[in-house]
Amino acid sequence: MSHPRHALDDLLGHPVRFSITALLAAASKVEFSFVRDHVEVTDSMLSKQVSTLEQAGYVKVDKGFVGKRGRTWLSLTKEGRRTFERHLAALREIAQNENGHFPAGGEGGAQRRMGTSKQAQTREHKW
Amino acid sequence: MSDSAPTPRDAQAALAEANSQAVRVRREDHQLAWMLLGIAAIYLAVAAVMSTLPDPRRAGPVAGPAILAILISGLVACVVIGLRIRAYSRTGILLYFGGIAAFNLWNGIVVATSLITRWWAPAQPSYHFGLSVALGSIPLLVVAWLIWRR
Numbered sequence: 446m447s448h449p450r451h452a453l454d455d456l457l458g459h460p461v462r463f464s465i466t467a468l469l470a471a472a473s474k475v476e477f478s479f480v481r482d483h484v485e486v487t488d489s490m491l492s493k494q495v496s497t498l499e500q501a502g503y504v505k506v507d508k509g510f511v512g513k514r515g516r517t518w519l520s521l522t523k524e525g526r527r528t529f530e531r532h533l534a535a536l537r538e539i540a541q542n543e544n545g546h547f548p549a550g551g552e553g554g555a556q557r558r559m560g561t562s563k564q565a566q567t568r569e570h571k572w
Numbered sequence: 573m574s575d576s577a578p579t580p581r582d583a584q585a586a587l588a589e590a591n592s593q594a595v596r597v598r599r600e601d602h603q604l605a606w607m608l609l610g611i612a613a614i615y616l617a618v619a620a621v622m623s624t625l626p627d628p629r630r631a632g633p634v635a636g637p638a639i640l641a642i643l644i645s646g647l648v649a650c651v652v653i654g655l656r657i658r659a660y661s662r663t664g665i666l667l668y669f670g671g672i673a674a675f676n677l678w679n680g681i682v683v684a685t686s687l688i689t690r691w692w693a694p695a696q697p698s699y700h701f702g703l704s705v706a707l708g709s710i711p712l713l714v715v716a717w718l719i720w721r722r
Contacts, residue, residue, distance in 0.1 A: 450577035458578075464589055471594035472659045479658035483596050511655055533590060540583035 449542075452535035454528050456501055461486055462494050463532075469504065469521040470529045477517040495519060503528060598722050601664030603657045605719040607650050608671050612712040614646030615705060623702030664719060671715025679708035 457463050464484045469475055481491045498504040503525030507518040521529065578586065618639050625635055686692040686704045 448577060453577070460589075463586060464593060467590035468593040468597065468659075470590070471597040471661060472600075473662045473665060474660060475597070476658040479600070483593065533587070536578070536583040536586050539578060540580050540587055542580060 449535040449538040452531050452538075454532045456497065456503070457529065457532045459494070461490065462498060465491070465494055465498065465519075466503065466521065466525065466529050469519055470526060472520070474507075474518045474520045477519060480519060498525070501525075597659050597661050598664075600657065600659040601661055601719055601722060603653055604660065604664050604668040605716040607653050608668065608712045608716040608719070610646055610650040610653065611672075611675075612709045612716070614642060614650075615709050615712075617642045617646070619702040619705030622705075623699045625698050627698070663722070667715055667719050671711055671718075674711035674715065675709070678711045682708040 457466055461484060465480055468480055468483060477488075477491065477495075480495075481488060484491065486494070495504055495506065499506055502522055505520050505522050507520070509516050509518065621635050621638050621642070625632065682704050683692075686700070690696070691700050691704065
């Protein structure tokens with residue numbers, strides 16, 4: 446299996462879940478309302494997608510209070526961060542191969558070839 | 573593992589989306605820069621008031637309450653900014669606390685040097701105090717700028 450699609454994560458194939466994960470990947474912690482505003486989804490939609498990501502072990506949910514106001518903080522777990530990085534590396538590889546030819550390298554080739562696109566990585570994913 | 577592959581164009585759009593989300597978090601880190609600027613502003617405002625006094629050891633009826641008002645309003649502003657933070661990155665937090673640590677260290681050096689060299693002494697003019705404080709606040713301003721330009 447040499448096609449980088451094999452390194453893609455099915456859960457992150459959903460555009461809303463991808464956006465949520467991309468936002469969380471750039472941060473240590475993010476408040477629920479911040480994610481809702483920037484991913485442009487409703488509270489219920491976000492709750493649903495966060496639950497899915499939480500069940501998969503990608504997202505951690507912390508609830509706290511500031512005065513009397515409840516606040517929910519979201520963060521990526523180590524597993525979630527690793528999966529997102531792998532997913533992103535596969536996307537980079539697909540994006541770089543506009544002609545559709547992928548060099549052989551077996552499963553996980555996307556990760557191994559990440560080093561060749563270091564500049565693109567810095568440009569696209571700076572955190 | 574996925575059976576269907578996105579097209580290169582889809583992949584590029586996803587990468588652009590990931591980048592734009594990262595930019596949003598970095599922008600939110602600007603609140604940390606505002607907090608550092610707030611601390612620097614408190615410090616410099618107190619120093620400015622102290623510099624106008626004929627004798628820094630005697631604050632007087634106006635300067636004392638003025639300094640107290642600066643401290644309270646500055647601290648309230650920093651707390652309000654802190655409560656408004658809705659996202660922060662690891663780099664932003666590291667820079668913020670690194671800036672506070674650097675400020676404490678550098679400020680200690682400036683104060684010690686001012687005392688040892690008698691730049692701060694009863695016979696010296698009040699503006700000496702203000703100049704040392706301005707020098708001491710440099711790390712706060714530098715780190716605020718570093719967070720801002722990310």
